Amino acid sequence: MFIEILIVILIMAGFFVLHLEGKDRKQQQDRMIEFLEEQHHLISRLRHEMQESMEKMRKANADDSTVLTKEINEISRELLRLSDEIRGDSLMSKAIDMARSGSDVDGVVEATGITREEALALVAFHGPKRG
DSSP states (O other): OOHHHHHHHHHHHHHHOOOOOOHHHHHHHHHHHHHHHHHHHHHHHHHHHHHHHHHHHHHHHHHHHHHHHHHHHHHHHHHHHHHHHHHHHHHHHHHHHHHTTTOOHHHHHHHHHHOHHHHHHHHHHHHHHOO
């Protein structure tokens, strides 16, 4: 009878240990689930923040792109204006040189593309002095 009581006590102790381990496992599972939920929440929050940040950067890039496009267009217009001005100065210099070398009004107009009135004035002012 002592052995039977001892066996029953050992069996009960075993069940008690299993019950405690089961409780520990349940607590471990609960802690693991809680940890995973926290990680999921953190990842979700970070993903949301990254999306917001990327949207802000996209808008900033679009704004920068618009500003750069306007500046490029403005620079292009200025370069075109300067080019026309230089070309005009170059043609005018050529017309003056032609007038000094004795070219007639029609020759200056044909060679440079300046107006007849401009060529008349240049030939009269810069042409050989007739005396």
